Amino acid sequence: MKMIQAVIRTERFKTVEEALDKSGYSSLTTTMVMGRGHQKGLQVGSTHYTTLPKQMVWVVVEDDQVEKAVDIIATAAETGNIGDGKIFVLNVADVIRIRTRERGASAI
Ligand SMILES: Nc1ncnc2c1ncn2[C@@H]1O[C@H](COP(=O)(O)OP(=O)(O)OP(=O)(O)O)[C@@H](O)[C@H]1O
Ligand SMILES: [Mg+2]
Structure with a gap:
């Protein structure tokens, strides 16, 4: 699993949020x-x-899913001007859904 950490323009957040949601990253x-x-x-x-x-x-x-999610974010965040932002991809050791104690990918 990976953590996608994107620094984007504040005014592009809504667009990024909607694009991610549309592709199932809610x-x-x-x-x-x-x-x-x-x-x-x-x-x-x-x-x-x-x-x-x-x-x-x-x-x-x-x-x-990393490449797909990165592309969605970059496309939605891009204006073509300096300051469009940056995306970092980090390793994630584990995920725990507190309510069910599911671990790993099924807890995402
Ligand atoms: N190397 C970095 N380490 C940590 N944060 C960074 C780094 N580079 C950029 N950021 C973060 O991303 C934001 C946007 O960066 P920005 O898009 O201006 O990057 P850039 O490398 O200057 O590219 P550009 O030339 O397109 O402006 C910064 O305000 C900062 O919060
Ligand atoms: Mg810059």
């Missing part, structure tokens, strides 16, 4: 974060913002 975790990429924030006049608001989205999927 469970996710999200929060607003502050971050910076290659451009080290943003210069507006004399003000330099060292970090900018982004939306973080986490989705856990089975290994063979």
